[in-house]
Amino acid sequence: MNPARRIRDEIAGLIRSGAWRPGDRIPTEQELAAQHGCARATVSKALSELAASGLIERRRKAGSFVAHPPVHSAVMTVPDLAELIAARGENYRWQASSIEAAKRSEAAIPAPALCIEGVHLAAGEPFAFERRLISLAEVPDARGVDFEKEAPGTWLLAHIPWTEARHIIRAVSPNRKEAALLGVGTTAACLELDRTTWRAGRIVTHVRQLFRGDRFDLVAEFNAGMKGEG
Structure with missing residues (x-):
């Protein structure tokens, strides 16, 4: 599986299962890259797709957080x-x-x-x-x-x-x-x-x-x- 897609699906699963709750801070790009043994650009792509789907919020200088569902x-x-x-x-x-x-x-x-x-x-x-x-x-x-x-x-x-x-x-x-x-x-x-x-x-x-x-x-x-x- 494409590395970015694998990271995206894993995070999405944690959110949908309730393991990660609305407002929880997501590990940094550096932490996720180290965890998955990939480049930061790969992690950034996965997080961008999650943000586009409404599952996470990316806040400048603050990091990424599980989004509050509307x-x-x-x-x-x-x-x-x-x-x-x-x-x-x-x-x-x-x-x-x-x-x-x-x-x-x-x-x-x-x-x-x-x-x-x-x-x-x-x-x-x-x-x-x-x-x-x-x-x-x-x-x-x-x-x-x-x-x-x-x-x-x-x-x-x-x-x-x-x-x-x-x-x-x-x-x-x-x-x-x-x-x-x-x-x-x-x-x-x-x-x-x-x-x-x-x-x-x-x-x-x-x-x-x-x-x-x-x-x-x-x-x-x-x-x-x-x-x-x-």
Whole structure:
């Protein structure tokens, strides 16, 4: 077998078997060349193919790492990020940065409202920034919830049924605060999901979630029987 292909297949096998987990650092080109008794150029070719297939990330001056698989979410659903991340085999954690009463009515949600900001983490790394408003007129029980420990979206999905939802999806660049929280540069490609949900015609919550572009996909499936433009 071609040496580069053999190295590529061996590393791919370690990743797919779970022996090497997302975020794990891969041995250096020098170490792999010594291990396999080949030239660094051969190792570099194998790593380039792995990066092109999305299995690893090559970071300048930092080395190569097992890539975090992108999380897929259906466009027309209201997903629980904790469940989506856990389904990929990664540890999930919510980290609140601020919880306070909204200072004014915004996003069509009149005061009183609760404003919550924080970061969703996957495998210990930032996955998405969230800023959420919850209508306390519609969801008064939210006052007594410890959103330091539980992500507001997870709690709402478990306790407050919604009847309508609207998504607005944009490709954006983060501001400095958001970039710092997500661990990316201000020129990084991010996906913004702006969502409002209603119950019986009354707004329950409005949320703006900003995802790292390399970690999240929105997916929709259609069939020939659905109406719409071709």
